[in-house]
Amino acid sequence: MLKKRIIPCLDVRNGKVTKGVNFLGNKDIADPVELASFYSDCGADELVFYDITASAEGRGIFTDVLKKAAETVFIPLTVGGGVKTLDDFDRVLKCGADKVSVNSGAVADKTLIRRAAERYGSQCVVVSADVKRENGGYTVTCRGGRDSTGLDAREWIRYCVSEGAGEVVLNSMDADGVKGGFDIEMLKYVCEGISVPVIASGGAGKPEDFVELFKTLPWVDAGLAASVFHYKDIAIPELKALLDENGIPVRL
Amino acid sequence: MIAIVDYGVGNLFSLRSSLAALGYEAENVKDPEKLKFASHIILPGVGAFGDAAKKLEESGMKESLISEAGAGKPVLGICLGMQLLLEKSFEFGVHDGLGLIKGEIRPIEEDIPKGFKIPHIGWNELKFIDHPLFKDIRQGENVYFVHSFHAKNCPSVIAVTDYGAELCAAVGKDNVMGCQFHPEKSGLVGLKILNSFCRLGG
Numbered sequence: 380m381l382k383k384r385i386i387p388c389l390d391v392r393n394g395k396v397t398k399g400v401n402f403l404g405n406k407d408i409a410d411p412v413e414l415a416s417f418y419s420d421c422g423a424d425e426l427v428f429y430d431i432t433a434s435a436e437g438r439g440i441f442t443d444v445l446k447k448a449a450e451t452v453f454i455p456l457t458v459g460g461g462v463k464t465l466d467d468f469d470r471v472l473k474c475g476a477d478k479v480s481v482n483s484g485a486v487a488d489k490t491l492i493r494r495a496a497e498r499y500g501s502q503c504v505v506v507s508a509d510v511k512r513e514n515g516g517y518t519v520t521c522r523g524g525r526d527s528t529g530l531d532a533r534e535w536i537r538y539c540v541s542e543g544a545g546e547v548v549l550n551s552m553d554a555d556g557v558k559g560g561f562d563i564e565m566l567k568y569v570c571e572g573i574s575v576p577v578i579a580s581g582g583a584g585k586p587e588d589f590v591e592l593f594k595t596l597p598w599v600d601a602g603l604a605a606s607v608f609h610y611k612d613i614a615i616p617e618l619k620a621l622l623d624e625n626g627i628p629v630r631l
Numbered sequence: 632m633i634a635i636v637d638y639g640v641g642n643l644f645s646l647r648s649s650l651a652a653l654g655y656e657a658e659n660v661k662d663p664e665k666l667k668f669a670s671h672i673i674l675p676g677v678g679a680f681g682d683a684a685k686k687l688e689e690s691g692m693k694e695s696l697i698s699e700a701g702a703g704k705p706v707l708g709i710c711l712g713m714q715l716l717l718e719k720s721f722e723f724g725v726h727d728g729l730g731l732i733k734g735e736i737r738p739i740e741e742d743i744p745k746g747f748k749i750p751h752i753g754w755n756e757l758k759f760i761d762h763p764l765f766k767d768i769r770q771g772e773n774v775y776f777v778h779s780f781h782a783k784n785c786p787s788v789i790a791v792t793d794y795g796a797e798l799c800a801a802v803g804k805d806n807v808m809g810c811q812f813h814p815e816k817s818g819l820v821g822l823k824i825l826n827s828f829c830r831l832g833g
Contacts, residue, residue, distance in 0.1 A: 380755070380756065380793055381751070381753050381754070381755050381794060382753060382754040382755065382773060384753055384754065419818065424753070424754055446644075449644055449645055449648055450648040450651070450652070451648075451652075453645070453648075453649050453652070453815060453816060453817070453818055453819075453821060453822060454775070454816060454817075454818055455775060455777075455813075455816050456645075472642055473644065474644065475642065475644040475645050475648065476642070477642060477645070477777075477816060499677070499678065500677055500678040500679065501750065501779075502677065502750050502752065502777045502778075502779075503677065545750055545752070546752065574748060574749065575748055575749070575750070576748055576750075576752050576753070598748075600748070600752070600753060601753075630754045630773040
């Protein structure tokens, strides 16, 4: 039986892991390679590295970090942040990434997902969307929630899947960093019935939030979180034991 | 030396790193002639079957691989690399593989129940028969899969996994074997499988 995946996300800036509340006030907390190795030993099923630097110099530091992580950690690695072109795909795939997550790059260039899927295969292309409640609906935002794209999240995700995205990460901007649980309502509205794996992100505060997520929305494949893992509010072995006790299939 | 066949398909970095972590010297090999000097050959691959099969043929790797396998050298295909060991694939048309193992590659969609997502992505349990690749792991351990096609009509299946239906997880015939999953991405369990392969014949 396929297991539900637990995925820590590492936001990397200038070679360090950061995580802010509601994307503001980021604070450096750890060495990403050490943290990746720690998570892998704890039973994380996959890791996401998110590059939040904008400069060319930052990009170089990021790929060095990624290489080191891929040399020490033997679980799937997804890389996101600033991916706008096929060259960006190439750059991170060569450094050990297995999947590449596109967000605003796919909004800016509506052909990016199709071209990437044709070149690298759908299994390599993850579409990630920062979704916010707006005017009674759900819209896709860019730049860490600061800019609305005006795109309806439900339609956008379906478009991306039809273009060849092999996996979807939905991040709730309303729930992110608040630790009040996953945004079940948004996930259900935007992603129910999607034919590719769905990863829920934003809002996890305690282990029970993951139980609620997988019980309420059995078609969700993975739960992603950052600060609750970094600050050890949730320990992955205990989280997995709790999921197992609740009849949710996990890799122990 | 362990040769990783480099024909322009797939993420070789992780595979090389995992072999290095196990203490093996691996080399990305582009020149088919060089396969002669390898003790073991690994054929990786992601992407489309047709394109990969064409690249193997055009580069002369196909001929070299068939000859080295015929000479008894251990060969391990991973993911698409495993699929390429078989006779043919029905992914976007019909394409010939290396034909080192009997069987064909068909969409998993034909076999799994409705509602199961495609691709089959994630960690799933391995149920295997006695085989040197699996000598250091236990039944039911999880490995990482990413695929939409699988081997059918294959008499050499050595492991399966359950995704609503039984899917082929590994094949093996004498010195030629393949994993549909990614051992280089399957944590310690995967490293043990790679280690078992690298120790074959030694």
